[in-house]
Amino acid sequence: MTKSMIRLRMSSADAHYGGNLVDGARILQLFGDVATELLIKHDGDEGLFKAYNEVEFMAPVYAGDYLEVVGEITKVGNTSRAMSFEARKVIVPRADICDSAADFLEEPIVVCKAVGTCVVPKAVQRKG
Numbered sequence: 001m002t003k004s005m006i007r008l009r010m011s012s013a014d015a016h017y018g019g020n021l022v023d024g025a026r027i028l029q030l031f032g033d034v035a036t037e038l039l040i041k042h043d044g045d046e047g048l049f050k051a052y053n054e055v056e057f058m059a060p061v062y063a064g065d066y067l068e069v070v071g072e073i074t075k076v077g078n079t080s081r082a083m084s085f086e087a088r089k090v091i092v093p094r095a096d097i098c099d100s101a102a103d104f105l106e107e108p109i110v111v112c113k114a115v116g117t118c119v120v121p122k123a124v125q126r127k128g
Contacts, residue, residue, distance in 0.1 A: 001072055001073045001074060001076075002038050002041050002042045002072065002073045003038075003070065003071070003072045003073075004034050004037040004038050004041065004070070004071050004072075005034070005068060005069065005070045005071075006030065006033060006034060006037075006068075006069050007066065007067065007068045007069070007090070008030075008066070008067060008069075009064070009065070009066045009067075009091075010022050010026070010061055010062065010063050010064065010065050010066075010067065011063060012063045014026050014063060015062070015063040019062070020062045020063040020064070021060055021061070021062060022060075022061040022062060022063065022065075024057050024112065026061075027057075027061065027067075027069075027087050027111065027112045028052070028055070028112075028114070030067070030069045030087060031069065031071065031085040031087070031112075031114055031116070032049055033069075034069055034070070034071035034085060035047075035049055035071060035083055035085075035116065035118050037071075038071055038072070038073050038081070038083060038118075039081065039118055039120055042073055042076070042081065042120075042127060043081075043120040043124070043125045043126060043127050044124075044125070044126030044127045045120050045124040045125060045126060047081070047118045047119055047120035047121075047124075048118060048119050048120075049116065049117075049118050050080070050116075050117045050118060050119050051116060051117050052114055052115070052116045053115045053116060053117065054113075054114060054115040055112070055113075055114045056112065056113045056114070057111070057112050058110050058111055058112060058113065059089065059109050059110065059111045060111070061087075061089065061111050062092075062093075064092070064093035064095075064102075065089050065091065065092055065093070066089070066090050066091035066092075066102075067087050067088065067089060067090065067111070068087070068088045068090045068108065069085070069086075069087045069088075070085065070086050070087075070088075071083055071084065071085045071086075072084055078122065079119050079120055079121055079122055079125075080117055080118070080119055081117065081118045081119070081120065082115070082116075082117055083115070083116050083117070083118060084113075084114070084115050085112075085113065085114045085115070085116070086110060086112070086113050086114075087110070087111050087112040087113075088108035088109060088110050088111065089105065089108060089109040089111050090104065090105055090108045091103065091104050091105065092105065
């Protein structure tokens with residue numbers, strides 16, 4: 001099945017709560033970006049995100065964390081595309097050492113998992 005991945009750093013603009021905690025909605029926005037790329041790869045169209053069937057937040061995300069966000073189309077219907085997503089923390093800042101210190105995690109920390117459904121109307125499907 002089709003897979004996609006993005007990697008990016010959470011900035012202070014992403015922090016929504018005290019202690020530089022990033023809102024979980026930001027992670028869902030990243031899943032939406034991955035879903036869009038998956039649909040373009042698979043169908044040649046951005047499609048529409050219909051629903052999340054399951055979302056599980058598993059660990060906090062803070063400004064300065066680097067995330068790797070992956071998604072995969074797991075089932076293809078006539079117009080529906082079932083997808084699974086996972087966001088993993090791969091780099092963490094180390095302000096305890098100095099302002100610019102960071103550690104690459106040998107074992108990524110899964111911060112969120114989700115399953116969802118997207119739709120691409122037949123009239124706009126160009127691949128497959």
